[in-house]
Amino acid sequence: MKLWLAVLIASGGCAALKLAGYVVPARLLESRVARRILEALPVTLLSALIAVSVFATGSHLVLDSRAAGLAVALILVAIRAPFLVVVIAACATAAGVHAL
Amino acid sequence: MVSPASSLRYSHTSAAVSPYPMPQSLGLRPTMPETPHDDPLTTDASRLAAGRRIRNRALAIGLSVTPFGLSFGAVSVEAHLSLAQVCLLSLVLFSGASQFALVSIIGAGGSYVSAVGTALLLGVRNGLYGARVNSLLRPAGWRRFLMAEVTIDESTAMAVSEAPSASAARAFWTTALSVYVLWNASTVIGALVGNALGSPAATGLDVAGPAAFIALLAPRLTTARMRLAALGSGAIALVTVPIVPVGAPILIGGLTAVALLLVLDR
Numbered sequence: 001m002k003l004w005l006a007v008l009i010a011s012g013g014c015a016a017l018k019l020a021g022y023v024v025p026a027r028l029l030e031s032r033v034a035r036r037i038l039e040a041l042p043v044t045l046l047s048a049l050i051a052v053s054v055f056a057t058g059s060h061l062v063l064d065s066r067a068a069g070l071a072v073a074l075i076l077v078a079i080r081a082p083f084l085v086v087v088i089a090a091c092a093t094a095a096g097v098h099a100l
Numbered sequence: 101m102v103s104p105a106s107s108l109r110y111s112h113t114s115a116a117v118s119p120y121p122m123p124q125s126l127g128l129r130p131t132m133p134e135t136p137h138d139d140p141l142t143t144d145a146s147r148l149a150a151g152r153r154i155r156n157r158a159l160a161i162g163l164s165v166t167p168f169g170l171s172f173g174a175v176s177v178e179a180h181l182s183l184a185q186v187c188l189l190s191l192v193l194f195s196g197a198s199q200f201a202l203v204s205i206i207g208a209g210g211s212y213v214s215a216v217g218t219a220l221l222l223g224v225r226n227g228l229y230g231a232r233v234n235s236l237l238r239p240a241g242w243r244r245f246l247m248a249e250v251t252i253d254e255s256t257a258m259a260v261s262e263a264p265s266a267s268a269a270r271a272f273w274t275t276a277l278s279v280y281v282l283w284n285a286s287t288v289i290g291a292l293v294g295n296a297l298g299s300p301a302a303t304g305l306d307v308a309g310p311a312a313f314i315a316l317l318a319p320r321l322t323t324a325r326m327r328l329a330a331l332g333s334g335a336i337a338l339v340t341v342p343i344v345p346v347g348a349p350i351l352i353g354g355l356t357a358v359a360l361l362l363v364l365d366r
Contacts, residue, residue, distance in 0.1 A: 036362065047317070073307070
C-alpha cells in the first residue's frame with residue numbers, strides 16, 4: 001500500500017513538474033534576460049548531466065571506463081564525426097576498457 | 101550503417117553555414133518572437149535530408165535507452181514492485197533517472213520519503229526544459245499536455261540542436277515517440293525476463309547517452325562563453341556530488357552556470 005503511494009506520488013509529481021514549464025505565462029519568457037536563461041539552461045543542465053553520469057556513481061566520484069568513452073566522444077565531435085559514429089565509437093571504447 | 105552516417109555528415113556541415121543568427125546574437129532583437137519558421141532557402145532535398153537525419157538520430161537514441169529500460173524493469177522487480185507499478189512508472193513518470201533513483205532507494209531499503217524526494221529532485225530539470233521547449237515550439241491546447249509528458253533530456257536535446265529551424269518540432273516529437281515506445285517496451289521485458297543483456301557498463305551503453313548529448317550540444321558550443329558555461333556547469337556538479345543528495349548536483353551545476361553566465365554578460 002505504501003509502495004503504491006510512493007509510485008503514485010513520484011509519477012504524479014514528476015508529470016506535474018514537466019507541465020510546470022508549460023504553464024509559465026508567455027510574457028514572462030519574452031524578456032531579454034529570460035530568453036538568455038532559457039537558451040542556456042538546456043546546455044548547462046545537459047552538461048551537468050553528462051559530467052555526473054560519466055564521473056559519478058551515487059554520491060561517489062569515480063574514474064572508470066565511462067571516462068574513456070567520453071574522451072573518444074569529445075575527440076570525434078571536435079573533428080565533426082557523424083552522430084552515429086560518435087555514439088557507437090564511445091560505447092565500443094567504454095566496453096573495451098571495461099573488459100580489460 | 102555507412103550510408104546514413106555519411107548523409108548525417110553532409111547535413112551537419114550544411115547546418116554549420118545556416119543563415120540563422122547564433123543564439124547569443126538573438127538577444128540584440130528582443131522583440132522578435134522565437135517561433136519555428138521555414139527557412140526561405142529550404143529545398144525539398146534539404147528538408148528530406150533533415151527528415152532522414154532526425155529519424156536516424158531518434159532511432160539511435162531510442163535504441164540506446166533500451167538496455168537501461170531492461171535493467172530498470174529487472175531492478176524494479178528485485179525491489180518488489182509489481183508489474184503494474186513498473187509499467188505505471190514508465191508510462192506516467194517517464195524519466196529514466198527519476199525512475200532508477202526511486203526503485204534503487206526502495207530496493208536498498210531506504211525510506212519512501214527519500215526515494216520519492218530524490219525522484220522529484222531529478223524531475224525538476226524536466227520542468228526547466230519545458231519552459232525552453234515551450235518558448236521554442238509554442239504548443240497550443242491539449243498538445244501542451246502531451247508535449248509536457250514527453251519533455252525529457254533526449255527530446256529536449258534534439259529539439260534544441262535543430263533550433264531555430266522548423267525541423268525542431270519534428271526532432272522533438274520523433275525522438276519523444278522513439279524513446280517512449282522503446283523505453284516502455286524494454287521495461288516490460290526487463291520486468292518479465294530480468295536483465296538479459298548484462299549490465300549497461302559491459303556493453304559500453306552507459307556512455308551512449310552522454311556521447312549523444314555531447315554530439316547534440318556541439319552546435320551550441322561554438323562560442324567561448326557557452327563552452328565556459330558548459331564546462332563550469334559540469335565542474336560545479338561534480339564538486340557537489342559527494343556533499344549533496346543524489347539528483348541535486350545536476351540542478352546546482354546547471355543553475356549556477358547560467359547565473360554566472362548572466363553575471364559575465366553584464
